[in-house]
């Protein structure tokens with residue numbers, strides 16, 4: 020291996036920053052599934068959450084630390100208070116742990132958020148890092164809103180935290196304000212003006228408010244940053260974070276410009292992207308770089324002609340490099356458990372034996388109704404077999420009747436995990452609305468419908484439909500996804516999943 024090529028550390032924060040985004044909340048079971056997929060993908064660090072934020076967050080970080088092997092598991096903590104100890108407790112069972120402490124350093128955050136002077140912020144940063152270092156050898160420090168912090172002051176803070184024991188220093192563009200040349204200058208400035216900078220890894224964490232998260236991250240890498248913080252599909256607060264798949268494929272494709280390599284198995288990018296889209300219910304846009312459905316689709320005849328002669332005429336990456344392409348037709352009615360398992364594994368869906376059993380039963384049922392089972396069908400049914408873990412209610416039956424004119428009637432039968440069954444009916448302007456109303460009545464949860472989308476997961480007359488429902492309740496946004504060959508059934512399942520998430524959160528809050 021070429022020793023001149025530095026390792027670029029891939030720090031994934033899908034489970035922390037990504038999960039914080041509206042509509043992206045995940046259950047513990049989903050978080051573990053995503054964390055396992057990230058480990059398979061080869062990320063170096065998984066930021067599993069912010070343990071002091073709530074008891075639920077604490078538990079999910081603990082679960083990931085206990086069950087996921089390979090990457091370093093990181094927990095976020097504010098400087099000061101009980102945050103650091105709490106984060107450390109959550110990480111106890113990790114194979115390798117990292118404590119990540121942060122404090123805001125920009126003038127606007129110092130004045131309006133913290134009400135602290137420069138000196139006080141610096142003092143707290145140092146104290147936080149010392150406290151973390153007393154517990155853990157691997158300590159990352161983040162200067163929140165670093166991109167808008169005075170360069171000289173930022174250099175002082177970074178020098179002081181390295182002195183206090185920080186092994187990684189993160190320079191976030193928290194509000195997505197920086198432009199690439201400026202951000203590169205900031206990194207270069209710190210490399211020149213921070214004494215002891217060579218003892219720490221410089222990291223960056225960029226937001227996409229102006230669509231420059233990936234560009235800013237790459238500019239920072241060219242200027243010497245050796246860790247990038249990113250999320251799958253770029254999910255995250257507001258416009259999101261730097262997209263992992265884009266930054267990884269950029270450094271790989273343009274190795275001539277960026278002398279770094281990552282430990283990512285790029286062939287798993289597409290599967291990981293689909294998994295995160297499925298568990299969050301936040302779809303990947305068709306034209307999304309690297310993992311979008313159209314990322315490798317060539318429509319124009321003149322392009323196709325060129326492609327047939329030489330793939331490189333219009334393609335800078337090969338679809339197979341990111342895990343796309345090849346035959347998507349995989350299994351059918353006569354496929355056995357062994358074939359099913361190997362396909363599930365190839366799709367990056369790490370299942371335990373009980374999960375595999377449930378998914379295989381669902382596969383057999385689907386294969387009776389549908390001739391050809393595609394990869395997307397398998398992903399859908401595996402995630403659907405998880406739904407029991409989402410909350411207390413499951414859909415036992417759904418009956419639709421068309422009334423006079425446009426009115427429709429729906430009757431639902433719901434089963435509660437504790438044994439009770441409830442049957443309710445309602446009318447609506449169409450069958451989908453009627454089904455939603457009946458579910459609201461049966462569960463006693465009223466929510467405001469924000470959006471509702473339906474699309475085919477696969478092709479053919481017997482294609483599975485995917486419904487995505489976004490609802491608002493109690494000042495929060497909740498998403499649900501449902502899959503079925505019947506789109507009204509898929510819609511009801513999606514709505515019920517969102518309602519289940521509300522119930523699960525209410526249960527967690529009540530227990531806390």
Ligand SMILES: [Zn+2]
Nearest residue numbers: 036193224256
């Ligand atoms: Zn962030």
